[in-house]
Amino acid sequence: MGDILNVSHLTKRFSGLVAVDDLSLTVKERQIHTLIGPNGAGKSTTINLITGVLKGDTGTITFAGKDISAMPTHKIAQLGLGRTFQNIKLFGAMSVIENLMVGAHKNTSQGIVNFLWNTKRAKDEEEKMRAHAEQILKQIDMYSHKDDMVNELPYGLRKMTELGRTLMIDPKMILLDEPAAGLNPSERQEFIQHLKDVYDSGIDLFLIEHNMDVVMSISHYITVINFGAKIAEGEPKEVVNNPEVIKAYLGSRFKAE
Amino acid sequence: MKSRKNIISIVCLIAAVILPWLFNSTYYLSLFGQTLINIIIVFGLNFITGLTRNMNLGTAGIMAVGAYTSALLSTRLGLSPWIGLVAAILVGFLIGRGLGYPSLRISGVYLSLTTIAFGEIVRLVLNNTTSVTGGAQGLTNVPVFSIFGIQIQRGIPFYYFLLLFMLLMFWLSTRIVRSKWGRAFKAISDNPDAAESLGIDIAKIKILAFTLAAIYAALGGALYGNLMGYLNPSTFNFDFSINFVIMLMIGGIGIVRGNIIGAIVVTMLPELLRFLGDYYQLVFYTIAFIGAIKLPQGWPAGIASLAKWIARKTGLKSRKEG
């Protein structure tokens, strides 16, 4: 199995403060990889660096074999790196299905001049997008909500919409920023199940997560960072027993079963 | 609900067809013609300012370039106005790209500044290249269109010509708004971070929206020259550009049908409020100002929600609820 994402010696400073410090990590294909660390450890900065929202000072990031260190966000997404946001970022003025269909934009090929002339092809393309969106909505059990305005949906369903939308870009990997945040235990179980289904459909997952139940139940591999630097990595069982990790992050509150 | 909308549309269309026979004078026909042209231009402005929410304050300048390009080709070179129309589309495209690229690569209010600057430059050039454009004296004898050798005379025939043109542009606009582009336009203004994360190139989409706006404006300008028969640089001033944005706001930004309402209201209002005389402008700008602050969703939607509110207050239930 090859690597889907490779971060190597990545460093980012904000006016003297080191947010990410010589960080290296590898996400292997067919693996659910989770990044954990205490608050302020540099997780968000790492995500922003990988997705091109921020540019690193030094170091390289490769995704699916391509160097993405200097690429703008939309190009990285076009390579097949999907993401969700910690605070859910949906298009509030649109319905659920429209939100998903925006996700299909990059996979369509018809130019605007051709669109205006070739009404037949335009119609076909639109219908194909809609069918794709409907199929994904069925997959995540949201088909009955397809015409609801996203602003009127409860939190859990908005989170699902966001996941569905990122599935529309045909991602190779999805980066999930705290997927369990804000969900109640039953919603959380459901969401994890959906994530596992997504993974089983062939899409790799890279999570950032706080909730240790979630981390332990889904991860194949864990990287722990603190103060922007990697302090441990390995299989979940190894990591939670690592004294370094317990000291930095888990404290004495958490003991592996 | 949908069928009611269709009935309203058909009634409006019939009214538009009958209208010139009810007000059959050169003055009114010219006013109606201008209204139709303004509607077309607001359709365009709706893409960039209505949907992507980037302010274009140079519509009049772009319109002027379209108008003069077409008119000069037909008056100075004797080419058919149809060729002028195609040329106007072409310059609209070039303006959209040329002005959109510097202003829309970076986020901020830059488009509003460069479009104002562009409008001023255009007026200065038109005023001072007297040997070509006629300068402040204006350009006269702009010809009319002909179809299969039959001239479309100014007056009722040209009114119907513009009406057909407007309907064509309405159809195109509606299609674009409901397509992946319309969704992309909305998405990048609604949540740019999310749009980017889906692989959408924000700058490219904004430039596309602005280019569409510029093409519509240049096209409208060319038609304006054909409608009036003469052009003068002073027509295409900053106030004219503002008026297009007011039309957009009154109808409700982003709503294609609203564009029509806004354009009709703003173009016809001077007629209805003629009794105000010299106070007209002050009243008009004050109304528009209050509308901008109090009814940002546009007048039709604003009035509808106001009616609902009154109905609730007075204890009457609206038909839909009751």
Added chain:
Amino acid sequence: MLNTILQLAVSGAALGFVYALVGIEYSLIWNATGLLNFSHDKIITLGAYVAAGLFFTKMGLPIPVSFILSIVVMILVGFLMATVVLNPLRKMTTIFTIMGTILFGKMIYELIRLLYGSAPFTVPGLMTGTVHIGSLVIAKSNVYIIVIAVIVVAALQIFMQTTKTGKAMRCVQQNKKASELMGINVKQNIRITAAISSVICLIIGFMVIPLYTVSLSMASMIGLKGFAAGVVGGFGFLPGCIVGGIVVGLIESASVLVIPSVYKDAVAFLVLIIFLLIKPTGILGKKS
């Protein structure tokens, strides 16, 4: 030739200082509210009409008295603008904020037109005459403009650095949310900023009377060129406005050496577009 160049340099610098003050006047509001005040040229015009039209010409008061009374009026105009326009618009989408300020400006414009008509007038004897330095002849108005502008900039600087209100203004500029949390009254801050901005507009309106006479459109060009100054120097950054203003003024003044003078007004706008292409952050702008 040297004389021509020097003369152009002086008039260019004077214009540049006007643009710089315009840049400062709208940047203050930009920094306090995040709104671009498109009515600022009308506020400048209003200032000139209040001082020269109302107090000086109509009421026959001496110039200094007219000016001082005008300051009071303009402070009230600033408060009005803050209450009616800036505070309500602050939370709205950009296109409404832009249109709101434009329409407010149009209302002021129409009021002035209805009250004073559209005929321009002058203030006889205001900053007229010339100064001779060797063979160089300089209009006194240019010297006045430069001196007044430098005084305004210095006074503003002292105010921002030393007074509590000035410090609060700088805080709000840095971070609006944090300032609100720290207990700075943002609305009050906007009122004060708008008043200061309006007074600067009055000063601009007054000092350009010798250049443009008092007329309805007296400030439309300097208003727009002030925007160019901001883009060239670095948007929302006061030292940037000064540098940008002077650069634009000098380029514009020098342009008559190479292009017909009727196109002089287009130069600032071309400079604006070129700067957006090659250096959108402006000369002194920080990387975002």
